[in-house]
Amino acid sequence: MSHCRAFAALLDVYVDGELSPEKAIEVDAHLAECGVCTERVELEQATRVSLRTAVRAAAVPSDAFRERIAASLRAERAREHAVTQQEATARRGGMLSWGTILPMAAAAGAVLTFNAVTDKTPSGPVATATATEARASVTPDVLSPEQILDQFVDYHVNPGTPAIMEPKLLRQLDPEVGVPVRFPELANYGARWEGGDVVRLPLRGLNAASLRFQLDGHRVTLYVYNSERVPIQRRLRERSSYREPVYVGYKRGYSIAATERRGVGYAVATDLSDLETAELVASLH
Amino acid sequence: MAHSLPPSDFEREALTHLPALLAVSSRLTRSSSEAEDLVQDTLLKALRAREHFATGSNMRAWLLRILTNTFINRYRRGGLERSVLDGPDADPLADGWIGASTMEAMRDPESRALRSLLEREIVGALDELPEEFRLAVVLSDVEELSYREIADIMGCPIGTVMSRLYRGRKLLKRRLYEHARSYGLVGPEESVGQGDASEKNPVVELSSYRKTKKAVGG
Secondary structure: HHHHHHHHHHHHHOOOOOHHHHHHHHHHHHHHHHHHHHHHHHHHHHHHHHHHHHHOOOOOOOHHHHHHHHHHHHHHHHHHHHHHHHHHHHHHHHHHHHHHHHHHHHHOOOOOEEEEOOOOHHHHHHHHHHHHHHOOOOOOOOOOOOHHHHHHHHHHHOOOOOOOOOOHHHHHHHHHHHHOOOOEHHHHHHHHEEEEEEOOOOOOOEEEEEEEEEEEEEEEEEEEEEOOOOHHHHHOOOEEOOOOOEEEEOOEEEEEEEEEEEOEEEEEEOOOOOOHHHHHHHOOO | OOOOOOOOHHHHHHOHHHHHHHHHHHHHHHOOHHHHHHHHHHHHHHHHHHHOOOOOOOHHHHHHHHHHHHHHHHHHOOOOOOOOOOOOOOOOOHHHHOOOHHHHHHHEEOOOOHHOOOOOHHHHHHHHOOOHHHHHHHHHHOOOOHHHHHHHHHHOOHHHHHHHHHHHHHHHHHHHHHHHHHHHOOOOOOOOOOOOOHHHOOOEEEEHHHHHHHHHHO
């Protein structure tokens, strides 16, 4: 038995094929004369065969998953292509870099301010009607935060042609979104405005406005929505380093940060780091 | 439109590792939706960092390193869930409580695998292992990576990999043995003549292990 003791610790390593040739020969010799250690090796090998089979079988990629991966890689390729072209433009135009903006934003505390988000009263008769209808309808199936984030990321990746190019006309989105949609002052910091649109969520009366920017080659999509009905922070983690709560998380490789102010929710989807994204959304306060 | 850009060779090769990535991710997260998110993030990061990939090296190992780091950064800021079992190695014959015929009864000689009853339990048993052990076991026994590659992925010395594998496999076997007992595949404990006191208490029961772990807040 003391003989076995010398070999028992080596048997795993032996099966892993990581023993030195000399040691492996010694183990071979021991196995030839020891039934118990031979059985240990057999059980070790049988366990690995079963592990391989079972672990692979428990996680076979579905077709839907394969398609989702292919689509996200395709979108990333397209984004890189666009960035390359944009960097060429930016080099000529001499915009502020994102690396410069962040410290500035942090130092100033609230540089990226909204023009007027102090009240959430929708403007115009149509808006009131929509908002009332939204509140009156007992929502039978509430969208999960997961589904909403999915929708946000989908739109961030494949935005389509924006409905509104003129910042002043964003107010036209108020009725559909049910909260005021105003233009954030990102343009001073090198962010290029790309247009606004409504993201239709698959639930009655629940829409979000999307405002798209390019910031130093990164696409930034800001969503504005009724935070009472779009509880996405439940899927995100709170970051406590800001004056107001900011929630951050990832979805399908993109960072999402969200915050809320007087019933209006703001979420930003980017391919920046979660810290940068959180910083960006925190500066909206 | 830029969407029509064809996939690169890099992308095509990376996608051949999708089953391996999803398998490891699923055991790491123990949730199929989180596992899919983690794989997607991993591939996007890999695509963005592809110039750092050394052509000719093991892409699967490289992808698995990104996956592990992404998992740790997202869910485990303090590193993988630690084991409270760290310390001097247990007696190498600690599984001496299983006799040769018991071990034989747990195998299926035809398939050279475990008996199918045990095979069905194996993912559950694996998922009960502490993360550090579970990842080491999956990378070694499922992905068949070398100790060197596993050490790179887990960011630890080779000796630590060996110790995690050793302990993880032992816990796993203990669990499977418990199942074998409950299915009546093997009889009550038999002795193989290693009755001295030091071997009475060789293996940590998973349930008591978890209690200890909770108690120390690990």
